Amino acid sequence: MTEEVLRIxxxxxxxxxxxxxxxxxxxxxxxxxxxDLSVNYGETVGMVGESGSGKTTVxxxxxxxxxPTDGSIFFHGKDLSKPRTxxxxxxxxxxxxxxxxxxxxxxxxxxxxGHALSLPLRFHSSADPRSRKRKIDELLERVKLPANYVDKYxxxxxxxxxxxxxxxxxxxxDPKFLILDEPTSALDxxxxxxxxxxxxxxxxxxxLSYLFITHNLVLxxxxxxRTAVMYLGKVVEVADTSxxxxxxLHPYTxxxxxxxxxxxxxxxxxxxxHVVPRGSIPSPAKKPSGCAFHPRCPQQQDGICSVHxxxxxxxxxxxxxxxxxxxxxxxxxxx
Numbered sequence: 001m002t003e004e005v006l007r008i009x010x011x012x013x014x015x016x017x018x019x020x021x022x023x024x025x026x027x028x029x030x031x032x033x034x035x036d037l038s039v040n041y042g043e044t045v046g047m048v049g050e051s052g053s054g055k056t057t058v059x060x061x062x063x064x065x066x067x068p069t070d071g072s073i074f075f076h077g078k079d080l081s082k083p084r085t086x087x088x089x090x091x092x093x094x095x096x097x098x099x100x101x102x103x104x105x106x107x108x109x110x111x112x113x114g115h116a117l118s119l120p121l122r123f124h125s126s127a128d129p130r131s132r133k134r135k136i137d138e139l140l141e142r143v144k145l146p147a148n149y150v151d152k153y154x155x156x157x158x159x160x161x162x163x164x165x166x167x168x169x170x171x172x173x174d175p176k177f178l179i180l181d182e183p184t185s186a187l188d189x190x191x192x193x194x195x196x197x198x199x200x201x202x203x204x205x206x207x208l209s210y211l212f213i214t215h216n217l218v219l220x221x222x223x224x225x226r227t228a229v230m231y232l233g234k235v236v237e238v239a240d241t242s243x244x245x246x247x248x249l250h251p252y253t254x255x256x257x258x259x260x261x262x263x264x265x266x267x268x269x270x271x272x273x274h275v276v277p278r279g280s281i282p283s284p285a286k287k288p289s290g291c292a293f294h295p296r297c298p299q300q301q302d303g304i305c306s307v308h309x310x311x312x313x314x315x316x317x318x319x320x321x322x323x324x325x326x327x328x329x330x331x332x333x334x335x
Contacts, residue, residue: 003040003041004038004039004040004041004074005039005040005041005075005076005176005177005209006037006038006039006062006073006074006075006096006177006209006211007037007038007039007072007073007074008035008036008037008038008058008062008071008072008073008074009036009071009072009074010034010035010036010070010071010072011032011034011035011036011058011061011062011068011070011071011072011073012030012032012033012034012035012068012069012070012071013031013032013054013057013058013061013066013068013069014028014029014030014031014033014069015028015029015031016028016029017029017285027285028285029283029284029285030233030284030285030287031054031057031233031284032054032057032058032061032233033054033232033233033234033284033287034071034233034234035054035058035071035230035233035234035235036235036312037058037228037235037238039177039209039210039211040209041176041207041209042203042207042208042209043209043210043225043226044203044209044210044212044223044224044225045210045211045212045224045225045226045227045228046212046213046214046220046223046224046226046227046228046241047211047212047213047214047227047228047230048213048214048215048217048220048227048228048229048230048256049229049230049231049256050215050231050256050281051215052232052281052284053230053231053232053233053281054230054232054233054234054284055181055213055230056101056181056182056213057233058213058230059098059179059181059211059213061073062080062096062179062211063096063097063098063179064080064092068081075092075095075096075177076091076095078091078092080092090124093124093173094124094173094174094175095175095176095177096175096177096178096179097170097171097173097175097177097178097179098170098178098179098180098181099163099166099167099170099178099179099180099181099183100166100181100183101181101182101183101185101186102186103159103162103163103165103166103186104154104159104162104186106166107154107162107165107166108154109153109154109155110153111153112150112151112152112153113140113149113150113151113152113153113154113157113165114136114150114151116165116169117136117139117140117150117165117168117169117172118132118136119169120169120172120173121135121136121172121173124173125173135172136150137150139168139169139171139172140168142168142171142202142205143164143165143167143168143171143198143202144164144198145161145164145165145168149161149165158191159186159187159188159191160187160188160191160194160195163183163184163186163187163195164195164198167183167195167198167199167202171202171206174206175208176206176207176208176209177208177209177210177211178208178209178210178211179210179211179213180199180210180211180212180213180214181213182213182214182215183195183199183212183214184196184214184216184219185214185215185216196219196223200223212224217256217257217260218260220241221241221242221245224241225240225241226238226239226240226241226318227239227241227244229244229250229252229253229256231252231281231292231293232281232282232284232287232292232293233284233287233292234292234322235322236250236252236253236293236321236322236323237249237250237252237253237319237320237321237322237323238318238319238320239317239318239319239320239321240317240318240319243317243319244319245257247319249315249319249321249323249326250293250321250322250323250326251293251297251298251299251323251325251326252293252297279295279296280296281296282295288306289306289307290304290305290306290307290308290309291305291306291308291309291310291322291323291324294306299325300325301324301325304324305324305325308324310322310323310324313326
């Protein structure tokens with residue numbers, strides 16, 4: 001049986017809306033609204049969806065930048081959403097790290113590369129200065145950067161080199177799980193491939209598990225074993241990546257896949273038939289009732305989709321979809 005490194009259940013993250021002189025709460029922005037997802041040891045799970053779907057908020061809540069409003073985050077079997085001891089916090093910091101989207105903003109422009117790589121070791125390790133120096137040299141070697149980069153400032157590095165430094169920093173404490181939040185989107189197309197190749201090489205060498213967040217569906221198809229599709233704070237479909245691309249069930253997933261650019265007529269023939277959504281994505285502060293996608297969905301059923309929130313349906317092989325019309329049986333959530 002495959003062992004899980006991460007499991008999140010019923011995860012919610014709401015941001016209060018406050019107005020007036022007394023800043024009274026008048027509502028919530030429901031950025032993440034009941035997400036269930038797991039990542040197994042050595043696995044890459046992709047997370048895709050439009051901007052505003054809640055992908056990054058999931059990442060920031062799991063890593064601890066945000067505190068969850070509700071739900072549980074189990075890491076190595078321990079619930080991180082509960083108050084933690086100092087020992088638990090140390091284990092968490094050593095076991096899970098994040099690589100941010102923009103490497104330029106995640107590195108201090110006034111500090112050299114060596115300082116950036118030494119910070120995790122100084123705060124979370126008892127290594128002496130000589131051992132830290134050896135570790136920094138090892139980290140630079142792992143991300144294919146020369147040892148003399150330890151004395152460079154971020155301004156002297158290219159975008160790809162900055163991201164390699166950020167990846168090296170995330171590996172300083174020897175974690176086994178990385179959250180990769182759009183790690184290539186801020187890079188030139190010419191260097192994106194080399195960074196992805198580095199991440200795959202590190203995963204194989206260090207037996208890492210990844211939660212890979214991206215807009216790039218072509219990239220996810222090539223690197224993720226499973227993929228979760230998010231819409232307006234919820235996962236609407238999750239499946240083995242090959243099955244998700246070959247047999248998408250949720251209308252929103254079909255819409256995303258139909259938008260993938262292709263170069264040949266053969267590739268066009270393999271694409272999902274074009275699905276045209278109505279309107280635009282709603283505000284997470286004013287979410288529609290029932291299925292959140294129903295105002296835009298070409299398959300919505302009157303009296304069902306606008307009233308009842310879809311429950312998860314496992315159609316086999318771990319392929320889970322949250323949709324009333326994806327299949328022959330309509331499943332209604334009890335209210």
